[in-house]
Amino acid sequence: MRYRRILSLWFPRLAAERLLRAGAGPPEAPFAVVAERRNRQVLSSLSAAASAEGLRQGQPLRDAQAMCPHLLTRPAEPHADAAFLTALRRWAGKFSPWVAEEKPEGLIVDITGCAHLFGGEEALVEQVEIDCGDLGLTIQVGLADTVGAAWALARYAGQAALRTRSGDAIDQEAPATRARAAKRRSWERGGPAPVPQEPGTRPWRIAPPGKAHSILGPLPVAALRIGEDAVTGLSRVGIRTIGDLTGMPRAALARRFGQDVVLRLDQAMGGVPEAVSPARPPAIFAVRLTLPDPIGLDEDIRAAIDRLLPELEKRLQDKGRGARRLRMQLFRAEGSTQTLEIGLARPSASPDRIRPLLVMKLDEVDAGFGIDCIRIEAHVTEPVHARQHRGHIEAAQDAMRRLHSDTRLEDLIGRLGSRIGLDRISRAHPADSHIPEKTAHRVAAAWSEPAKDWPRPPTPRPLVIWRPEPVTVDEPPPPLPKAPATFRWRGRNLATAAARGPERIAPEWWLDEPEWRTGVRDYWQITADTGERLWLYYAHGGTMSGGWFCQGRFA
Numbered sequence: 001m002r003y004r005r006i007l008s009l010w011f012p013r014l015a016a017e018r019l020l021r022a023g024a025g026p027p028e029a030p031f032a033v034v035a036e037r038r039n040r041q042v043l044s045s046l047s048a049a050a051s052a053e054g055l056r057q058g059q060p061l062r063d064a065q066a067m068c069p070h071l072l073t074r075p076a077e078p079h080a081d082a083a084f085l086t087a088l089r090r091w092a093g094k095f096s097p098w099v100a101e102e103k104p105e106g107l108i109v110d111i112t113g114c115a116h117l118f119g120g121e122e123a124l125v126e127q128v129e130i131d132c133g134d135l136g137l138t139i140q141v142g143l144a145d146t147v148g149a150a151w152a153l154a155r156y157a158g159q160a161a162l163r164t165r166s167g168d169a170i171d172q173e174a175p176a177t178r179a180r181a182a183k184r185r186s187w188e189r190g191g192p193a194p195v196p197q198e199p200g201t202r203p204w205r206i207a208p209p210g211k212a213h214s215i216l217g218p219l220p221v222a223a224l225r226i227g228e229d230a231v232t233g234l235s236r237v238g239i240r241t242i243g244d245l246t247g248m249p250r251a252a253l254a255r256r257f258g259q260d261v262v263l264r265l266d267q268a269m270g271g272v273p274e275a276v277s278p279a280r281p282p283a284i285f286a287v288r289l290t291l292p293d294p295i296g297l298d299e300d301i302r303a304a305i306d307r308l309l310p311e312l313e314k315r316l317q318d319k320g321r322g323a324r325r326l327r328m329q330l331f332r333a334e335g336s337t338q339t340l341e342i343g344l345a346r347p348s349a350s351p352d353r354i355r356p357l358l359v360m361k362l363d364e365v366d367a368g369f370g371i372d373c374i375r376i377e378a379h380v381t382e383p384v385h386a387r388q389h390r391g392h393i394e395a396a397q398d399a400m401r402r403l404h405s406d407t408r409l410e411d412l413i414g415r416l417g418s419r420i421g422l423d424r425i426s427r428a429h430p431a432d433s434h435i436p437e438k439t440a441h442r443v444a445a446a447w448s449e450p451a452k453d454w455p456r457p458p459t460p461r462p463l464v465i466w467r468p469e470p471v472t473v474d475e476p477p478p479p480l481p482k483a484p485a486t487f488r489w490r491g492r493n494l495a496t497a498a499a500r501g502p503e504r505i506a507p508e509w510w511l512d513e514p515e516w517r518t519g520v521r522d523y524w525q526i527t528a529d530t531g532e533r534l535w536l537y538y539a540h541g542g543t544m545s546g547g548w549f550c551q552g553r554f555a
Contacts, residue, residue: 003209005121006276007109008142008150009092009128011085014105015045015076017137018084025072027136034061035076044076048138078104089279091131095124100276106154108147110276121206144207147276148268149216152223152242157205159220212269217243224264230257242268283319286377287312294333294370298362301330304374305358309351312376322347323378328358330365331373338366343422345413345446347382353411357418413445422446430454435507435516436551437465459503459525462535462552468515471536471548481522481538489534489550498527502538517544525554 011017015033025031030053035044041061043050053068065071085101092099095118098110111124118124125141132139142153207215216223219242222231234257239245245253245265254262266272287308295301305328316323324347330338342357358376413425425445430453433439439457472488483499501524507516519542526534533554539546 003145004110004112005115005209006144006147006150007095007111007125007128008102008144008147008154009088009107009109010102010140010142010151010154011088011105011132011137012140013045013047013138014085015081016047016050018081019074020047021136024074029072030055030068030070031072031074032064033076034073086279095128098276098278100278102151106151108150108276111143125206140205142205142207144215145209145212146268146270147274148225148264149207149212149270151225152216152219152268153205153207156219156223213246216268217241217246221245224261224268226261226264230261233257234261283321283381284377285312285315285319285321285323285381286375287315288373288375290373291371294367294372296367296370298365301362301365301371301374302359305355305376306351308374308376309354312354312378313349313351316349316378316381320383321378321381322349322384323354323380324382325378325380326354326358327377327379328361329375329377330367330371331375332368333370333372334368336368340364343414343417343446345410345417345422346407347384349384353407353414356411357414360415360418409450417446427451433508434505435513436461436505437515459501459523460554462533463555465535465552468537468549468551471550473548477538483524483526483536484548487536487548494528494530494532496526497529500525505537517542518546519544 016031019025019033020027020031027047028049029047030050031047032043032050032055033045034041036042037044043055043057043059043061043064046055046057050068050071053071055064055068055071061073081104085103085105085107089099089101089107092107092109096109096111096114100108102108111121115121115124118127121143125143128141129139140154142150142155142157144150144153220231221234221239221242221244224242224245234240234245239248242265245261246269250262263272267274289304289308291304295304312323323344325341325343328340328342330340332338340358340361342354342361344353344357348354413422416425423444423446426442427445427448427450428440429443429448429451431439431441439455439461469489471484473484474486475484481502481504483496483501486493486495488494502522503524504520504522506520507513518539520540521537522540523535523537526536528534534550535552535554536548536550538548
């Protein structure tokens with residue numbers, strides 16, 4: 001019978017050693033990474049020197065600084081750690097093409113049929129440790145038939161299960177109390193003194209094929225990748241090792257401790273398959289042209305662009321993608337590089353739409369002593385669905401629409417975006433609101449389609465709308481809606497020549513609009529004796545006093 005062989009790589013000091021590699025501090029100094037958990041700062045990753053000082057992961061920062069005043073710290077950077085783990089995944093690809101990330105600090109490698117290429121499993125593990133030592137990384141490995149067993153060996157091999165006393169989990173006590181309790185129990189029971197085992201010893205980390213049960217039996221139940229609550233509950237009833245758990249009835253375990261405990265046990269023992277899903281390499285859409293002699297004229301650069309864009313279009317169309325942002329890199333003969341970026345209002349792979357935007361950027365090119373290589377990359381892409389299976393009539397209509405489609409507006413947005421930035425170009429879209437000033441909102445033009453159907457208001461709206469301005473009316477408020485005969489606005493006395501209205505508008509009752517605290521409004525279209533057409537309203541009063549206001553002007 002042929003067994004799968006899974007290699008688990010665990011980097012217990014990944015975040016701290018990544019920063020030390022970047023020069024955050026001397027390697028011999030105590031160093032820790034600080035993260036915020038439950039509104040307090042704790043140590044999330046430690047260097048070997050910090051662990052030698054007695055510090056531990058999860059310890060509050062204040063306590064750690066009291067124990068080690070010369071401790072160097074840096075804030076946690078989860079995104080940078082994830083990117084570093086991705087780089088390590090690419091490195092692990094030298095041992096097998098099936099490499100998966102076990103975030104935040106591990107890798108899973110399926111080395112089935114690959115170990116003989118490195119001289120056997122022990123030689124492969126030795127090569128892994130040598131490479132990590134050269135990289136300045138601490139690593140612990142586990143090799144077994146299943147993902148769960150390899151994970152357990154990498155993190156818990158050589159560790160004894162924590163015992164309990166009087167039904168309480170010793171793991172919940174302070175570290176010093178736990179250490180004394182372990183010694184006290186050993187002498188009380190008359191057992192031999194424990195022989196210290198080196199956790200990194202390789203025989204402890206490699207399980208022979210088909211021996212998962214015997215290898216995992218002495219390990220603590222925490223090695224099954226279950227939660228802390230399940231570990232504590234199992235410990236309280238006397239189940240401390242995986243060997244104690246294997247003989248228990250599965251139905252009772254699932255009812256009391258959850259289905260996850262049974263699933264993880266079966267996965268570790270090989271009863272339930274667990275696949276290693278390697279990360280798909282990112283699609284890179286880039287083309288490059290290496291020139292025999294350096295160039296510096298605009299005509300030569302345009303000719304190079306014309307040769308590169310058709311090949312880029314082919315690669316994008318093969319994957320059904322369209323370019324949103326492109327980066328053109330110009331490599332000069334003296335070794336420097338100049339980078340130019342453009343953006344498109346609509347994703348496209350057509351050279352006719354990309355070329356004008358690149359040509360507009362040629363004024364910024366500094367050729368220096370000449371350009372000997374040009375590279376164009378579509379680093380931001382979006383799916384483009386050029387084909388859709390529909391009925392004959394709908395397909396013919398779509399084809400005619402695509403045939404007569406006009407992309408001049410999108411091309412204009414792309415050209416303007418190359419000059420001032422796509423984020424500065426916006427367009428108006430209709431909004432569902434009764435409030436006049438909220439009937440439209442602005443969206444980015446490059447990432448939106450033009451609005452097709454604007455809802456028609458009950459009455460015409462003014463061309464310009466501003467914040468309400470007070471209007472003085474000498475007449476007392478009428479009991480019924482009525483337009484004022486004369487009024488004073490912006491320091492001028494005006495008379496009403498014609499009036500149309502009223503249109504009563506009330507705000508949404510579930511929203512609190514500060515401008516609408518004056519209550520319900522009656523809007524009037526007033527034509528003054530000067531010829532101006534104004535938009536006046538009378539507020540009936542609410543939490544604030546009402547009155548007459550002017551809010552807009554018609555054309």
